[in-house]
Amino acid sequence: MDLIKKIPAYIERIPNGGILMTGLDWVLNNAKASSMWYMLFGLACCAIELMATGASRYDFDRLGMIFRATPRQTDLMIVAGTLTLKMAPRVKLLYEQMPDPKYVIAMGGCTMHGGPFYHDSYSVLKGVDKIIPVDIHVAGCPPRPEALLNGCIALQDLIKGEKVGRQRDRPGLRHIDPSTNLPLLVRPDTGLIRPNQILMPDQLRVLS
Amino acid sequence: MPEWVQFSAGKHFQDLIAHLSGRSVPEILVMPIMLAVILGFICGSSLILIWAERKVAARIQNRVGPMMTGPRKLAEFSMWTGGLLQTAADAIKLLVKELIIPSKTDPVPFIAAPVLIVTVCVTAFVVIPFGPALSVSDLNIGVVHVVSISSLTVLSIVMAGWSSNSKYSLLGGLRSAAQMLSYEIPLIFALLGPILLAGGLSMQKMVLAQREYGCWFFLPSLLGFLIYYVASIAEVNRPPFDIPEAESELVAGYVSEYSGMMFAMFFLAEFANMFLVCSVAATVFLGGWLVPFMAVPEQMTPGYIALGTLVFFAKTSFLVFIMMWIRWTFPRVRPDHLMNLGWKYLFPLSLLNLLICAGVAVLKDVYKLNGWGVSLASLGALVFVLLLLQVVRVPRPTAFLEKV
Amino acid sequence: MSEAIAFYVLSGLVLASAWSVVRNENLFHAGLSLILCFVGVAGIYVNLDAPFLGAMQVLIYAGAIAVLLLFGFMLTHDLMNAKQERNQHAAGIFAAVLMALVLIGTIAGAQWYGSSGQPVKFGVESLARRYMQQDLVSFEVVALLLLASLMGAVVIARKEEGSRD
Numbered sequence: 001m002d003l004i005k006k007i008p009a010y011i012e013r014i015p016n017g018g019i020l021m022t023g024l025d026w027v028l029n030n031a032k033a034s035s036m037w038y039m040l041f042g043l044a045c046c047a048i049e050l051m052a053t054g055a056s057r058y059d060f061d062r063l064g065m066i067f068r069a070t071p072r073q074t075d076l077m078i079v080a081g082t083l084t085l086k087m088a089p090r091v092k093l094l095y096e097q098m099p100d101p102k103y104v105i106a107m108g109g110c111t112m113h114g115g116p117f118y119h120d121s122y123s124v125l126k127g128v129d130k131i132i133p134v135d136i137h138v139a140g141c142p143p144r145p146e147a148l149l150n151g152c153i154a155l156q157d158l159i160k161g162e163k164v165g166r167q168r169d170r171p172g173l174r175h176i177d178p179s180t181n182l183p184l185l186v187r188p189d190t191g192l193i194r195p196n197q198i199l200m201p202d203q204l205r206v207l208s
Numbered sequence: 209m210p211e212w213v214q215f216s217a218g219k220h221f222q223d224l225i226a227h228l229s230g231r232s233v234p235e236i237l238v239m240p241i242m243l244a245v246i247l248g249f250i251c252g253s254s255l256i257l258i259w260a261e262r263k264v265a266a267r268i269q270n271r272v273g274p275m276m277t278g279p280r281k282l283a284e285f286s287m288w289t290g291g292l293l294q295t296a297a298d299a300i301k302l303l304v305k306e307l308i309i310p311s312k313t314d315p316v317p318f319i320a321a322p323v324l325i326v327t328v329c330v331t332a333f334v335v336i337p338f339g340p341a342l343s344v345s346d347l348n349i350g351v352v353h354v355v356s357i358s359s360l361t362v363l364s365i366v367m368a369g370w371s372s373n374s375k376y377s378l379l380g381g382l383r384s385a386a387q388m389l390s391y392e393i394p395l396i397f398a399l400l401g402p403i404l405l406a407g408g409l410s411m412q413k414m415v416l417a418q419r420e421y422g423c424w425f426f427l428p429s430l431l432g433f434l435i436y437y438v439a440s441i442a443e444v445n446r447p448p449f450d451i452p453e454a455e456s457e458l459v460a461g462y463v464s465e466y467s468g469m470m471f472a473m474f475f476l477a478e479f480a481n482m483f484l485v486c487s488v489a490a491t492v493f494l495g496g497w498l499v500p501f502m503a504v505p506e507q508m509t510p511g512y513i514a515l516g517t518l519v520f521f522a523k524t525s526f527l528v529f530i531m532m533w534i535r536w537t538f539p540r541v542r543p544d545h546l547m548n549l550g551w552k553y554l555f556p557l558s559l560l561n562l563l564i565c566a567g568v569a570v571l572k573d574v575y576k577l578n579g580w581g582v583s584l585a586s587l588g589a590l591v592f593v594l595l596l597l598q599v600v601r602v603p604r605p606t607a608f609l610e611k612v
Numbered sequence: 613m614s615e616a617i618a619f620y621v622l623s624g625l626v627l628a629s630a631w632s633v634v635r636n637e638n639l640f641h642a643g644l645s646l647i648l649c650f651v652g653v654a655g656i657y658v659n660l661d662a663p664f665l666g667a668m669q670v671l672i673y674a675g676a677i678a679v680l681l682l683f684g685f686m687l688t689h690d691l692m693n694a695k696q697e698r699n700q701h702a703a704g705i706f707a708a709v710l711m712a713l714v715l716i717g718t719i720a721g722a723q724w725y726g727s728s729g730q731p732v733k734f735g736v737e738s739l740a741r742r743y744m745q746q747d748l749v750s751f752e753v754v755a756l757l758l759l760a761s762l763m764g765a766v767v768i769a770r771k772e773e774g775s776r777d
Contacts, residue, residue: 028300031304032301040455055271056271059266059271059273061266061274062271062275062291063276064294066262068460069459070464072308072466073460099305099306099308101304101306
């Protein structure tokens with residue numbers, strides 16, 4: 001199987017082979033980007049906006065996006081809403097049941113850093129990128145359908161930049177602090193912040 | 209039967225090769241090529257039908273449907289010219305998706321099920337007359353061939369449902385087997401009426417018999433047409449009879465565990481089957497390739513063949529469109545309602561249809577009535593019997609919906 | 613020539629799948645093999661220029677009866693591990709040998725009427741004539757028998773009046 005994965009790299013070494021691969025890339029990437037079937041599930045109030053985006057006024061189908069109820073036939077997981085700690089293993093399981101190539105859009109503030117539950121909640125996962133790699137974050141509480149559509153188009157652009165036979169730059173998970181076994185938020189300007197630590201007002205400004 | 213009807217696409221092809229190469233070709237070499245042609249046709253028609261389904265759904269739901277995939281200039285023109293390459297993109301995407309065979313499945317039936325459903329579909333298409341002298345092979349058991357081969361579709365669904373080793377798939381397979389028992393018998397009995405009128409089972413003979421009668425068989429056998437149409441919607445598992453794959457209760461029913469290309473094969477077969485049942489309905493009840501208000505020439509001309517093929521596709525597309533319309537308009541029925549409908553209403557009515565058709569055949573043979581006379585007589589008989597049923601107070605046809 | 617090849621291939625298929633029906637431990641696989649066996653027999657019918665019979669074999673046996681069988685299997689408890697019980701070897705072998713003896717005796721003792729004439733061209737008409745004119749009485753008797761068994765099944769399956777829940 002390793003040999004098969006290397007074939008595109010070999011073709012590129014042939015004179016003019018790169019052009020062939022570029023054409024193939026173009027066809028496959030456009031096909032993948034034009035038919036992102038998303039999984040039919042919603043966690044909280046963002047799901048209402050997700051439904052609105054699928055309905056007639058905004059119409060996901062314009063982009064070729066339709067929902068499938070089973071993870072086996074989906075390409076895209078839109079995590080819409082507050083992810084509680086109890087629900088998190090299920091979402092991770094669903095993600096693992098999706099066939100490759102798979103993409104994730106985190107919709108709304110809760111899925112980015114816990115949103116309104118950031119400070120005092122014992123039951124909310126502060127960001128889905130602690131358990132599954134997220135390609136696109138859509139901000140808002142909840143984001144309007146236009147924002148979600150914008151996120152989908154951004155994801156399409158991301159897909160169109162992929163190359164056959166090369167591993168995509170997968171977004172990673174958030175760091176876990178080995179001493180406390182708690183996830184750490186890595187931010188270039190303020191350094192490491194523990195999610196349950198009490199933040200000073202100047203640090204809050206950075207986060208918002 | 210005129211001589212040109214005997215010719216089939218397989219024979220044409222054999223003659224062409226013989227003409228070009230100068231030696232005769234055995235049939236065993238021609239058949240695989242013809243099957244490949246059918247497979248290509250199925251794929252092509254499904255590409256169009258899936259796009260059409262999404263557009264019809266969009267129109268019914270006041271949306272525009274796929275617009276971004278395909279030529280943008282055409283999409284600016286109207287919603288019906290947008291997203292022309294949508295299904296092609298879906299197909300390519302499904303091709304490059306990962307193929308997951310879950311570890312707890314039973315691998316042999318799991319892989320065999322999608323293969324079987326496509327095979328069954330291709331085999332059933334063999335006898336469909338797409339135009340005058342344009343069926344792959346006009347078997348003399350045509351109608352029975354289609355019905356018997358497509359009854360194996362259920363087998364594939366049961367295999368998929370069981371081998372997936374998931375409760376949703378299993379329930380889907382179970383429901384499909386139960387559903388099959390309720391629609392299969394009305395479906396066959398509804399076809400018996402036209403078979404009786406035509407006096408044969410061959411598909412081309414069906415079409416020629418309708419020319420002979422001077423009316424399409426949906427007039428003398430109106431009840432049969434309606435019953436066949438309803439039962440065939442149940443056969444292809446489309447809403448309102450999509451009980452085996454009910455999205456809101458069974459995830460995706462028997463296809464829950466299928467991914468990538470194997471799912472694409474089920475998807476393909478669904479639309480190809482829809483085209484199949486509609487083309488059978490168009491052939492048996494709507495005159496097949498007979499052009500309305502135009503006599504069939506004694507000597508076949510290429511012009512008439514082209515026109516007839518076009519008319520056949522127009523009739524089939526119309527029936528397919530009605531099926532899509534029904535799909536996006538009606539809610540799903542419950543399994544026991546479908547059983548009630550099939551056994552208590554469609555089955556007795558199909559027997560009534562058979563009786564009326566037998567009377568019509570006698571009128572035609574003994575009293576030499578023409579098409580209009582025959583149609584009026586049969587419609588009159590139908591109205592009379594239905595009125596009689598009202599007088600003697602049998603349960604109304606919708607009573608099964610009220611009795612929960 | 614090609615008919616002979618088809619015959620041997622189909623016979624091999626029928627025998628192998630029949631063996632699998634008996635020997636396969638997995639109940640569901642045995643059921644699928646049974647369907648394969650039915651389809652193989654249908655193929656032999658088609659090979660013998662009886663396509664109507666073949667289509668009927670597929671429709672009634674492979675399409676309806678076998679699916680009912682599988683339907684029954686799927687309702688069994690712990691279905692992924694449903695095993696066939698095979699503790700009746702002696703009785704099975706005895707029955708098989710007896711059946712083989714009867715068949716061999718019949719086939720060896722039969723007088724085979726060969727004919728140089730062309731085979732009758734198949735038509736549904738001839739079948740219909742046979743059923744509806746020549747053998748009408750026996751056909752109707754069989755129909756009556758089936759009706760009686762159907763009504764019997766309804767009576768057995770019906771719940772007692774008043775025990776409705």
